[in-house]
Amino acid sequence: ILIFISSLFSCNTSAQKKEASENFSIIKTEAEWKAQLTDLQYYVLREAGTERPFSSPLDKKYAPGTYVCAACKTPLFKSENKFDSGTGWPSFDKELKGNVSYSSGNEYYGIEEHCSTCGGHLGHVFNDGPRETTGKRHCINGAALEFIPKKDD
DSSP states (O other): HHHHHHHSSSSSSOOOEEEOTTTSSSSHHHHHHHHHOEEEHEEEHHHHOOOOOOOOOTTOOOOSEEEEEETTOOOOOOOEEEEEOOSOEEEEEEEOSSSSEEEEEEETTEEEEEEEETTOOOEEEEOOOOOOSSOOEEEEOGGGGGEEEEOOO
């Protein structure tokens, strides 16, 4: 029952595979992406897949730093905007403006999020985030991200 309920409120979707377009500044062939990414990263970023909840080590990471696209290293989220949503996926209440793109979705699955540079699928955004900040919950696959720790001054 818990797995079923989790799947109802997860980041999961049956989104269609996104085709590369001239809107993204980094365009690679399927073979180039497969050579660069792990199998899980390819599944999430290029096939709009969803990793299992609670499987990413980034879910509970709260150190200062920046979360970047695992495919192209574009900065996407800051650690100060990360919060524990309890969903099992890294969650943020705010993206880095201009670096995340959105495509159609619905209330059930939320609006799909992509890296604005390479078009990689990141996850979905919902309107059930922290009310004291933006009210948004960017539910992001950890496999779509890399964490860059903040350098000590």
